[in-house]
Amino acid sequence: MAKTKKAQRLDELAALIRRCTLCPLWESRTRAVPGDGRYAAKVMIVGEAPGREEDESGKPFVGATGRFLDHVLEGTGLDRADFFITNTVKCRPPKNRTPRKPEVDTCTSNYLFEQMELVNPRLVMLLGAVAAKKILGVKSINEARGRVIERDGRKFLVGYHPAVRFYREDLGEKVREDFALLKREIRKLKK
Numbered sequence: 014m015a016k017t018k019k020a021q022r023l024d025e026l027a028a029l030i031r032r033c034t035l036c037p038l039w040e041s042r043t044r045a046v047p048g049d050g051r052y053a054a055k056v057m058i059v060g061e062a063p064g065r066e067e068d069e070s071g072k073p074f075v076g077a078t079g080r081f082l083d084h085v086l087e088g089t090g091l092d093r094a095d096f097f098i099t100n101t102v103k104c105r106p107p108k109n110r111t112p113r114k115p116e117v118d119t120c121t122s123n124y125l126f127e128q129m130e131l132v133n134p135r136l137v138m139l140l141g142a143v144a145a146k147k148i149l150g151v152k153s154i155n156e157a158r159g160r161v162i163e164r165d166g167r168k169f170l171v172g173y174h175p176a177v178r179f180y181r182e183d184l185g186e187k188v189r190e191d192f193a194l195l196k197r198e199i200r201k202l203k204k
């Protein structure tokens with residue numbers, strides 16, 4: 014089947030991202046990670062930035078974080094191939110530091126916002142403070158997590174990134190709560 018114009022543009026964006034040098038993060042990457050998944054997904058997941066395994070593979074949410082996502086999705090009738098999964102910035106920052114505001118602004122204005130328009134998801138899960146601050150303008154994760162925020166005709170959820178469990182055990186329960194809400198909202202989409 015021929016690809017739609019939107020799917021073709023998503024592929025073009027991915028190609029641009031892979032050779033992008035618009036912000037300093039290109040210097041620290043092995044591979045840029047444009048994002049992956051269904052072109053017209055109902056659900057989009059946006060993390061912060063690629064980690065080590067993503068940087069090496071060029072794919073989002075691989076390794077332990079990917080296994081966690083697969084586990085969370087059990088019983089929903091969806092798997093990760095039904096989502097579009099990406100990050101706020103597409104290149105791994107040195108030593109996994111938090112991306113800086115100019116990097117976030119450059120990457121989102123050139124790539125993420127257009128990806129979101131093209132995929133046109135009904136539900137977007139923002140993982141981590143960087144994504145939540147940039148896309149919803151909230152000051153912290155806690156200001157937004159645990160509820161559904163309607164904006165521009167879409168539902169947004171905010172949660173902790175699953176990777177946080179590896180260095181903050183105390184946040185493990187909150188991660189489980191965030192993904193339980195995601196699961197409930199996914200079930201509503203299917204009705």
Ligand code: SF4
Binds near residue numbers: 030035036039116120
């Ligand atoms: S982080 Fe984004 S803007 Fe910066 S080099 Fe990578 S793709 Fe380009």
